[in-house]
Amino acid sequence: MGQRIVVSGIGIVSALGLGKESTFRALCEGKSGISSIQYLQTEHAHFPxxxxxxxxxxxxxxxxxxxDTPHTRTSLMGMIAAQEALEDAHISQNERIALAxxxxxxxxxxxxQYYLDFLSNHSCDEYIAIHDCGACxxxxxxxxxxxxxxxxxISTACSSAANAIMAGAMLIKNGRADMVLAGGTECITKxxxxxxxxxxILDNEPCKPFDANRHGINLGEGAAYVVLETKEHFLTRNAELILAGSQQKLKPLAVLSGYANTCDAFHxxxxxxxxxGAYRAMxxxxxxxxxxxSDIDYINAHGTGTNNNDNSESAAISRVFGDKIPAVSSTKGFTGHATSAAGGLETVISILAxxxxxxxxxxxxxTKPDDLPFTPLTAGRQASPPLQHVxxxxxxxxxxxTSLLFSKYGDDE
Amino acid sequence: MNELILKLKEEIIEVLNLEDLTPDEIDENAPLFIEGLGLDSIDALELIVLMEKNYGIKLTDAAQSRDIFQSIKVMADYIAANRTK
Amino acid sequence: MNKVYIQSAAHISAQKPLSEEWMDNPVVYEGDSVKSIDLNYKEYLAPNVARRMGKLLKRALVCARMAMKRAKVEMPDAIITATGLGCIENTEHFLDAMTREGETLLNPTPFMQSTHNTIGSSIALDIKCHGYNSHYSQKHTSFDCALQDAFIQFQNGKIQTALLNAHDESSSVFDSILQHIDCWHFENGGFKGETAISMALGNQPTPETLCRMEDMMICYRPTMPVLQKELQKLLERNGLTIHDLDAVFIGVNGNAENDNVYYACTETLFPNLPLARYKHLFGEHFTMSGIGFYVVATCLQQGRLPEHLLLAKENPAKQVKCIVLYNHSENRDHSMILLSNKK
Structure with missing residues (x-):
């Protein structure tokens, strides 16, 4: 089975607010972060x-x-979420870590914003070199x-963050990094x-994933990261911090127990x-x-609210789980669809769960569509027996x- | 009507990059999607843009628009009845 | 640990497409921006497949098909793609229309074709490949990151075959925008090029095999001592010393700031080793190290380094067996890839 990859820190910023506490509070209260457009300058101001x-x-x-420092919204949100995850994992300045x-x-x-300036003058040139993904x-x-x-x-559209987390785990397993900060970030753009x-595929109203009357997505934004390392590395690091008197015995937040990336190769x-593709990934x-x-207790679905995604995903869930489908919810109604960051936001939400x-x-x-093989959770719920695998x-x-599988870190480990 | 059908064929060839086809090779009564020209959901979206840009007809429901895009003939009839430019 | 073999390559570039003629008879350019020598894609792609595709995607499909054909691979276990800017022509088209004509009546096709992962997913769609599919976009080390992903999966035994792709295109507006920044200015015969290359990788040598990839490393903003240590570790874990290396390929491109980093680093890291180059033939773009990888693999397959690749004429032209491809991205990311003719 090889080494266990554990999650030792999480950080998140989204429409639900800053940090894991406010995120969890909003999830518990069922309070969506979706609202009318406040920051983006666009002619389509009516979209939530x-x-x-x-x-x-x-x-x-x-x-x-x-x-006056050249910046992008994507990188700023990324820094905020990264900072929380690094602090959460007690990463000190003299350690070395990879970023996926x-x-x-x-x-x-x-x-x-500056496109016409780029073409006609030199007033905004410092933003040219920070256009590409790598620069962020x-x-x-x-x-x-x-x-x-x-x-x-990693740039695979709306699965980018999930693939970054998978890539981070592979780096560690191959001995090419001791620790990886993995996840994603993306701001809403015109x-x-x-x-x-x-x-x-944009809904004029708050999105309704899996509902019979769904009309598409609400675009979201944000950033979320996890710190990944092997269980042994975590325990050694924790032991050193205890020796130095700066920390108590800690437990990893979760185990990244499975992951897979596939291609639908359909359209x-x-x-x-x-x-x-979704079937194969799960x-x-x-x-x-x-x-x-049957070991899975909860699925945090991609569930964007488009006709096509939700049909395809529910068909795949049905194929994998048969007539024993675990609890399912899409949290896109809370955060909107944060595209590249979505897999990061939902990883953090899964770990909080x-x-x-x-x-x-x-x-x-x-309204449940006739052919939907499950009814998603309409209210937040404490799990009993306790959640083991998400x-x-x-x-x-x-x-x-891409599908990621997170498991509870056992008390006896 | 024939003039409109010819114009529509030319526009569709251009917008959908069907550059290997000529207007006479397209049967105005043949289905546009799956069979016939073999168009797909992205082509339908392009045709929606074409309808608004060239004829001032705004279609807001992608699924409903498929009824209008049955064939070039059906499209032309709809344009003739509803065009605002 | 499993080794990785480069089984085939197919490129469309500033040199004669799908050909290794550049080894003996390279096309020489003047001017600081060169477009690739395109094929007549109608001969390769059915009209219905190609009708929505820009030049980058057409190149990508032809390179992928050709690389698989040459390696006799029908269905790779993984498709991994590198691109710095993706289908920038489509991005530019959508951005330009949105900026100039406003946010209504925009066409969906350029948006749909603009995302970076359109490249690898179009290849997957073309051959109906449900395997692993990912994309890396990390400036000038985009290809190196994609290669490392493949390498790790070979080492872990996760895959037996992979199709590795590197693509970047030029486009009228973005080319002029990039001209505003210093790193896209070239002298001494350097130029901005375009990348389109696919390579089939496998875990077993075949009669077609070009060469073997031993190992690699990438590090971000290393100090010279860190770089020295990482190189040492790379060589040691592969049972090699610096004396086993026959040459170092570097990405000098005619931009002084870029080139000086290579000269300064190689002087310390690889004293007395012959230095060779490839960007004078293929130009510069974010994913050009993918072409560098192919150039090294071709030299190892043929067991020779043509004189026009060598930076100093007095270097001995002997049989080459083991080469390092050294690449940096604006002196931030540094990567070293170790290749040999072992089978």
Whole structure:
């Protein structure tokens, strides 16, 4: 089975607020972060979105970054979430850690703002070199001085963060990193909002994943990361901190017990009716974890609220779990669809679920489609018996499908 | 009507990059999707843009628009009845 | 640990496409931006497959098909793709329309084709491959990250075959925007190029095998002592010393700031080793180290280093058996890839 990869820290910023505490509180209270557009400048102001309720200036202030420093919203949110995860895992400045980061449109927020300037003058040139995805990861890494000794940016649309977490686990298993900060970040851009609008998959109302009357997604934004390391590395690090008198005996937050990346290979944007890629991702994630479908207690679904995704995903869930489908909810009704960051947000939500033994509801679900093989959780619920294994799905355009499986770290380990 | 059908064929060839086809090779009564020209959901979205851009017809429901995009003939009839430019 | 063999390669670049003619008869350019020599894609791709594709995707599909055909691989276990900017022509098209014409009546196709992962997923769609599929976008080490992903999965025994791709295209508007920043200015014959390459990798040597990849490392913002230590570790864990190396390939591109990092680092890390280059033939772009990897593999397969690749003419042209490809991204990410002719 090899080494166990544990999660030793989590950090999150989304429409639900800053940090894991406010995120969990909102999930418990069933309080959505989706509202009307406040920060993005767009002609389509009527679409509800899950914005992070902070301006860039406020975030820079929080991070202690000078206001004239070239930045992108994606990297600022990334720094905030990264900082929380690193502190949560008690990573000190003299340690060295890798970054596996999921991003899709990178610095597009600034490129779309300064595009005409780029073409006609030199007033905004400092934003050109920070347009690409890799540059966003560099900005995040550099905010923490010498801490990061390896970087990789993964770009697989809406499964980017989930694939970054998987890539991080592979780096550790192969001995190429002791610890990895893995997850993703993405801000709402006009580019994305208009792109999804041309595909006619934005809902004018709060999104209703899996509901019979669903009309599409609400775009969201945010950043979320986990710190990954082997169980042995975690225990050694914790023991050293205890010896130094700076810490008590700690337990990892969760185990990353399984993961799989597959391709639907069906259509450029549409998912297959039988959910072949999603089916394979869930099935293979179970296999890498040496678990049976019946071991899964809760699925945090990709559940975007589009007709196509939710049909395809529920068909795949039905194929994997048969007539014993575990509790399912999509938390997109809380956060909106944070594209590249979605897999990170939902990883943190899945870990919070395991930690607090609480399954968040699938907001806005009221009418069950005839062919839906399960009824998602309409209210948040304490799990009994306690949650042991949680599956998190992230699917991207092009059929880049990834499933992650998180398990409770046993008391006797 | 024939003029409109020809114009529509030319526009569709251009918008959907069907560059190997000529207007006479397209049967205006043949289905546009799956059979016939073999178009897909993205093409339907492109046709929705074309309807608004060129004829001032706004279609807001992608699924419903499939009824209008049955064939070039059906499209042309709908345009003739509803065009605002 | 499992080794990795480079079974085939297919490129569309500034040099003659799908050909190794550059080894003896390279195309030489003047000017600081060069477009790839394109094929007539109609001969390769059915109209219905290609009709929505821009040039990057057409190149990607042809390279992928050709690499698989040459390696006699029908269905790879993994498709891993590197791209710095993705389908930038489509991005530019959508961005330009949105900025100039406003946020209504935009076409969906350029948006759909603009995301980076369109490349690998189009290849997967073309051959109906449900295997692992990922994309890396890390500036000039995008390819190196993608390669490391494949390498790790081979080592862990997760995959037996992989299709590795590296793609970046030029586009009129973004090219002019990049001109505003110093690192895209080239002298001494350097130029901005385009990348399109696919390589089939496998865990067993075949009669087609070009060479073997021994190992690699990537590190972010290393100090010179850290870089020295990492190189030492890389060589040691593969039972090698610096004396086993026959040459170092570096990514000098005619930009002084870029080139000076290579010269300074190689002087310390690889004193007395012949230095060789490839960007004078293929140009510079984010994923150009993918072409560098192919150039090294071709030299190892043929057991020779053509003189035009060598930086100093007095270097001995002997049979080459083991080469390091050294790549850096704006002196931040540094990577070293070790290749040999062992089978």
């Amino acid at each position: 979105v899950g914005e992070v309720k902070l301006s860039n200036a406020e975030m820079m202030d929080m991070l202690g970054i000078k206001s 980061n999921g991003i899709t449109v990178g610095g597009m927020d600034k490129t779309e 990861s560099e900005m995040i890494a550099d905010h923490f001085g010498e801490l990061f000794n390896q970087l990789q940016t 580019f994305h909002l208009n792109g999804f609008n041309t595909l006619m 450029q944007t549409a998912s297959s009716p039988d959910g072949e 099935k293979q994630a179970l296999e890498t974890a040496h678990l049976q479908p 395991l930690q607090h033994n609480f399954m968040p509801p699938n907001l806005n679900f009221s 599956l998190s799905n992230s699917f991207g355009f092009g059929g880049n499908n």
